[in-house]
Amino acid sequence: MKSAPVRCVAVDDEPLALDIITAYVARLPAITLIQTFDDALAASEFLRTTEIDLLFVDINMPDISGIDLVRSLAIKPLIIFTTAYKNFAYEGFQLEAVDYLLKPIAFEPFVKAVNKAIDFLELKNKPKSEPEESLYVHSEYRLLKINLRDIEYIESLEDYIKIHVTGARPILTLLSMKKVLEKLPDAKFKRIHRSFIVPMAQVTAIQNRKAILLSGKELPISDSYTGFIQDWHQTIL
Known part of the structure; x- marks a missing residue:
């Protein structure tokens, strides 16, 4: 039976970054974008009441950082951070992000990051009777x-x-x-x-x-x- 698409949300204060993520997701049938936010506070409220599989989130935003947003979530989805800076924050490592994408985001690394998330979700949902490889x-x-x-x-x-x-x-x-x-x-x-x-x-x-x-x-x-x-x-x- 075919698996349901991975449900994801994108949060970024830059409209162009959200447009790029939206366009890339549209090219990948394995994932679906259910919502985008240019306001981290609004995204935080949405994520407290809505279960998703994967979150694309910018690290540097004016209200609260992407790292603080992730920390505030009681139930954390898989995380892919996006950033304009080559020196990725150590805090992202502590939060066990699946990957991080350097802006401007190119399609190939985007696909690789998404595939990592899909692999991890499949492993997580695999029946325990199956041997781990x-x-x-x-x-x-x-x-x-x-x-x-x-x-x-x-x-x-x-x-x-x-x-x-x-x-x-x-x-x-x-x-x-x-x-x-x-x-x-x-x-x-x-x-x-x-x-x-x-x-x-x-x-x-x-x-x-x-x-x-x-x-x-x-x-x-x-x-x-x-x-x-x-x-x-x-x-x-």
Whole structure:
């Protein structure tokens, strides 16, 4: 059955920016624009009583900023910030925006941002019985999709984690080890140390209390997680 279009609202004090977003949405059948606002306060009142899926919102507006508008919402839709400034506010990262678009907004990055939002909504609405094949994290002010099969290992860096992926640079995200484990399938990913999580499929051998990965990387197995050794042996029997 075909999914209903993603319901979105655009908020910007610049009429031209609203015209561009309206024109771009009209070219994408997967989303529908139900309302636009050039007044952030009016938009705030509307969003308190109307459920939407996605909000395009300018950061710099005269009454209240887009960031303050998002913070004020009890129920937050997915957010795509728009801005005329290259240095995107750190607060947007804390609010876990799907993406941000630099003005003047071009069609290609607009489509990419919308597709991220659609992917995230599909993941969110997927029946829990279906296995997860991807991990979504916020990094560099964007929502990133990581294929589980590409994860080599995950490393803790105090308040952050570093996700090492095959064939690409590591991805840094503000997330705890506990939280990322909750997002991963338990049978496929195991914690072996306070600083490391590994995919079972990446482990080729265990030697001298170290997990040896396909890449040749060796990671320590701490006393608290020696149960991993038995779990791994069961996967190769």
